[in-house]
Structures are given as structure tokens and as C-alpha cells.
Amino acid sequence: MTDYPSLKPVVRVGVAPAVAMSAVVVNTTPAKKMAIIALLVLASVTPAYWAMRRRGRDPEYTRE
DSSP states (O other): OTTOGGGHHHHHHHHHHHHHHHHHHHHSOHHHHHHHHHHHHHHHHHHHHHHHHHHHHOGGGOOO
């Protein structure tokens, strides 16, 4: 670890989401887990849906 001290912050940032998700899995009830999963799905589907709708309205993307 002392060979590459500059990588320490990079590894911490990379591992942080896994640590956060494991904390959620261990410390929440099944109902809260389902709510979190629903919010994550909504947060990932909404931008895709918005982009598809925008693409259909934008004159740059219309087919003639």
C-alpha cells in the first residue's frame, strides 16, 4: 500500500458505493429495501424516457 499512496483516494471512491449498498442491505427492513430499489429504478428509467421523448420532438432528429 505504501508503494502507491496516490491510488488510495481513487480506491476509496471506487469502493464507497459497495460499502453504502452493503450498509443499506444490512441495516434496513424489507419494505425500505423495496422502496430504495423502486427509487433507483425510477431514477434510471426516467432520464431514458425523457431522452427518448426529447429525441422524437427535436427537429434535428426528425425523419423526412
